[in-house]
Amino acid sequence: MTAAYQRHRIVGILLAILVLILVDHLNSPTFAFNMGDGRAQSALVQRDASACAPCGAPCPSTRD
Amino acid sequence: MTQANTMAPAAIRPGPDRFVVGLALAGLVVLGGLVWLETAPFLLALFAIGAVLGVALYHGAFGFTAGWRNLVTKKRGAGMRAQLLLFALAALIMIPILGSGRDDVIGAVAPVGTSLVVGSFLFGIGMQLGGGCGSGTLFTVGAGNLRMMVTLLFFIVGAVLGSIHLPWWLDLPAVDPISLIDWVGVPGAIAVQWLGLGAVTLWVNRIERRAHGDLERTELRLRPIEGSMAKALFTGRWPFLWAIIVLAVGNALTLVIGGSPWGITFAFNLWGAKALQGLGVDMGQFEFWNWAYPAQALADSVLVNIPSVMNFGLLLGAMLAAGMARRFNEASRQTPRGRPFLAAVVGGLLLGYGARLGFGCNIGALFSGLASASVHAWVWFACAFAGSLIGVRLRPWFRLPN
Numbered sequence: 001m002t003a004a005y006q007r008h009r010i011v012g013i014l015l016a017i018l019v020l021i022l023v024d025h026l027n028s029p030t031f032a033f034n035m036g037d038g039r040a041q042s043a044l045v046q047r048d049a050s051a052c053a054p055c056g057a058p059c060p061s062t063r064d
Numbered sequence: 065m066t067q068a069n070t071m072a073p074a075a076i077r078p079g080p081d082r083f084v085v086g087l088a089l090a091g092l093v094v095l096g097g098l099v100w101l102e103t104a105p106f107l108l109a110l111f112a113i114g115a116v117l118g119v120a121l122y123h124g125a126f127g128f129t130a131g132w133r134n135l136v137t138k139k140r141g142a143g144m145r146a147q148l149l150l151f152a153l154a155a156l157i158m159i160p161i162l163g164s165g166r167d168d169v170i171g172a173v174a175p176v177g178t179s180l181v182v183g184s185f186l187f188g189i190g191m192q193l194g195g196g197c198g199s200g201t202l203f204t205v206g207a208g209n210l211r212m213m214v215t216l217l218f219f220i221v222g223a224v225l226g227s228i229h230l231p232w233w234l235d236l237p238a239v240d241p242i243s244l245i246d247w248v249g250v251p252g253a254i255a256v257q258w259l260g261l262g263a264v265t266l267w268v269n270r271i272e273r274r275a276h277g278d279l280e281r282t283e284l285r286l287r288p289i290e291g292s293m294a295k296a297l298f299t300g301r302w303p304f305l306w307a308i309i310v311l312a313v314g315n316a317l318t319l320v321i322g323g324s325p326w327g328i329t330f331a332f333n334l335w336g337a338k339a340l341q342g343l344g345v346d347m348g349q350f351e352f353w354n355w356a357y358p359a360q361a362l363a364d365s366v367l368v369n370i371p372s373v374m375n376f377g378l379l380l381g382a383m384l385a386a387g388m389a390r391r392f393n394e395a396s397r398q399t400p401r402g403r404p405f406l407a408a409v410v411g412g413l414l415l416g417y418g419a420r421l422g423f424g425c426n427i428g429a430l431f432s433g434l435a436s437a438s439v440h441a442w443v444w445f446a447c448a449f450a451g452s453l454i455g456v457r458l459r460p461w462f463r464l465p466n
Contacts, residue, residue: 005208005393015093021095021366022191024338025102026364033290034102043364044104047323048356052241053174053423053431054327056357057230060175060238 066347080299084208084254084387089379095448098365106321107373113321114374117310117314118381121203123389125302127201128426129191132452140273141268146283146304148261148268154435155257158319162436163250171436172325173246174423176443177238179230183421184429186414188451191426192459194219194411196416198425201415202375206382208393211400212236214408215415216332222416223329224336227358231351231423248390253437260442261434283308300389315435322370325436327428328378331371332360407462411455422448 025031032040052059081422111135116141120126131143160170174180175434191197194215196204201219204212215399267363274278285303297300316325341362355363366403368374386392400408419425424433430448433441459466 003186004121004396009421010084010087010208010393014087018091020111025098025365025367028368029363029367030102030365037072041362042368044186044365044368046357046369047170048360049170049465051355054172054324054428055173055227055230055330055333055423056355056425057234057352058355059240060177061240063235 073449077329079390081100081387081390081392084392085384086194087382088384088387092377092384095352095376099373102365103368107368107370109321110318111373113317113378114377115381115384116377117154117199117326117374118203118206118378118383119301119385120192120307120310120314121199121378122207122311122382122385123296123302124299124304126304126311127200127216128148128197128430129195129452132449133192133456133466136456137269137273138451139271140280141272142280142282142304145265146308148265149283149304150308150311151305151431151434152258152261153308154315154320154431155254155261155445157312157316157438158435159245159253159437160250160256161305161316161319161361162453163245163253166264168323169319171243171438172314172323172327172424172428172432173243173436173438173440174429174440175234175238175241176236176432176440177308179233179238180423181447182233183223183226183418183423185418185448187422187425188448188453189455189458190222190411190414190416190418190451191448192411192452193407193464194415196406197415197427198419199378199427202328202378203382204395206379207386207391208383208396210393211404211408214400214405215412218345218412219329219419220332220336220339220407220412221414223332223420224340224412224415225350226420227333227337228350230420238430242439244439248404257437259432260434288381298388299386300350303452311431312435316372318370322372325428325432326374327424328372328375329371330361330430331366331369331375331417332416333358333371333420334372336368357421359387369402382447403462404464406463410462 029040030042033042048056096108096111099111131147135144200445201212201216205216242257269279283304286305288303293391314327341347352358361369421428428442430442
């Protein structure tokens with residue numbers, strides 16, 4: 001039975017995703033904080049208790 | 065069992081795909097190590113939960129979309145009943161946690177109004193055209209399905225567009241979230257959810273009995289259809305009941321560890337917004353990306369955003385499961401072209417736009433919403449199912465089988 005995929009494509013896609021994640025992370029406040037930058041504010045716990053939906057949307061009653 | 069019977073499955077399935085399994089394990093180790101080194105242990109735990117959920121979704125073949133379609137086209141309700149059982153179990157576990165007075169957990173509650181109705185309706189259409197819901201799209205992409213990669217890409221595009229439009233939709237008539245826990249307490253909320261889910265189950269059973277005269281009770285099967293339990297555990301296919309338990313416990317653990325229930329689609333918003341930002345677009349000009357949570361998420365690493373971290377785990381978990389089943393990329397032997405390709409594009413856009421307006425997908429809005437005793441989840445369920453009926457009717461035009 002022939003393989004349903006080409007190995008180099010799968011490896012390439014996964015590596016591309018890893019590179020994108022790394023680029024994003026290396027430019028983030030969390031990475032800066034980990035590197036000793038005390039001024040960087042890492043949002044390790046991202047939560048807004050006053051939001052009205054999981055996406056952070058405000059309550060309809062607070063809309064002008 | 066005869067020797068012939070023993071030999072037959074071995075001839076068809078010669079064992080795990082070592083390359084895919086190895087690659088998935090390497091991905092889990094590399095990304096898990098990065099999360100461990102750079103963030104916090106609770107995020108590594110959520111990454112692991114995401115991976116287990118991916119395995120459960122793949123090996124359980126737990127597709128919300130197909131379950132709804134089977135009820136409409138084949139008048140068979142086992143998949144639908146499995147989902148209802150999942151919601152009931154999750155509500156039983158999670159409502160007491162949310163009603164315990166802990167201030168470190170928040171339920172998946174959302175406003176009830178125009179945005180929710182329109183968004184969930186569009187999402188329902190998108191489910192049938194795109195070929196999956198939030199979780200379905202993600203685990204099939206993890207399993208290498210090429211058409212679902214197109215759906216995911218346009219899911220992300222639609223989600224970003226939805227995030228830009230959401231503030232306008234929020235200004236249309238709506239009421240603040242309604243939590244049954246606040247209204248009738250923990251026992252009352254569980255009772256209301258169970259009564260509601262029981263009523264839907266009776267409706268599903270009625271449809272199936274009218275068409276076939278009996279019910280297929282496969283959702284209650286505890287043993288796998290073929291092979292031993294140990295073999296099914298690693299290579300599938302799991303009985304629905306196994307997947308139900310893993311998904312319900314996984315969502316409850318996500319709530320306790322992460323502070324809020326399982327959600328998928330916010331990460332799609334975030335990935336799309338980060339991509340646009342990378343191309344030089346100032347996302348700060350859009351109101352959505354100035355709200356506290358989206359702004360925090362956009363400013364920081366995807367590795368500290370819970371839905372993103374869990375989605376990464378889920379993708380790799382599904383890849384691992386597909387490798388174990390030796391079915392990675394099996395659905396993509398033919399490249400999607402023509403109308404099926406167009407269906408993936410349109411479906412993906414509707415899924416993304418609908419998920420943002422509807423405050424989540426079948427996981428964040430429906431599963432987690434019902435488990436949080438939020439009224440918006442029931443509205444989402446009804447409107448998405450109505451949209452799904454239209455989507456099922458549109459499928460033949462896009463040359464998709466019903």
